[in-house]
Amino acid sequence: MTDSKPAIEEVSGYLGVGSLELLGIFFILDGISEFLEFIEIYAKTSTWAVLVTVPALVVAYVIGVFSSLGAEIVLSRYMRPILTPELFAYVTSSKNEQLVQRYADAERHSRLLYGCSIAFFLLAIGSWLEVRMMGKFGFVGYVGLVAGLGISLLCPLLARYIQAELIPFVEAVRALNATSA
16 A cells, blocks of 8 residues: 555645745735735625636646746756755665655655745735735735745755755665675
């Protein structure tokens, strides 16, 4: 029997990233054109939830996958990848299930964090564009801008940290395999 937990985590992770991005896009559209008024008119219909819920989830998932993979591709051009094909080949050939699982977890979490960097960037811009709509509570939009930009920058750094954290375990298994050979 296969472990479905990583598959569920991956789907929910991409869905979460895409949902955050859709929220950021909504804030941007609303900040530019008062888009909320348009949505409120259509959301009052009785069939709105039925017609929009599943497609919105699918769109959120696809956006999450695209942004996570896209951010990973862009960042790998500027930062040398830690999870290299050679490392993957060694990990899989080690036949150490815990190490293989750790590698898969590091790869999955890193990819999701790369996507989160884009999601929080969109939320930051959306928060900034919503400031004028917030009236006297506009400072909340500025807090969202600063927090979103900060988290957006921290996500790739955290992804790299998670990847780098795998290396000592790989070296320990390599040393163990060298002494037992």
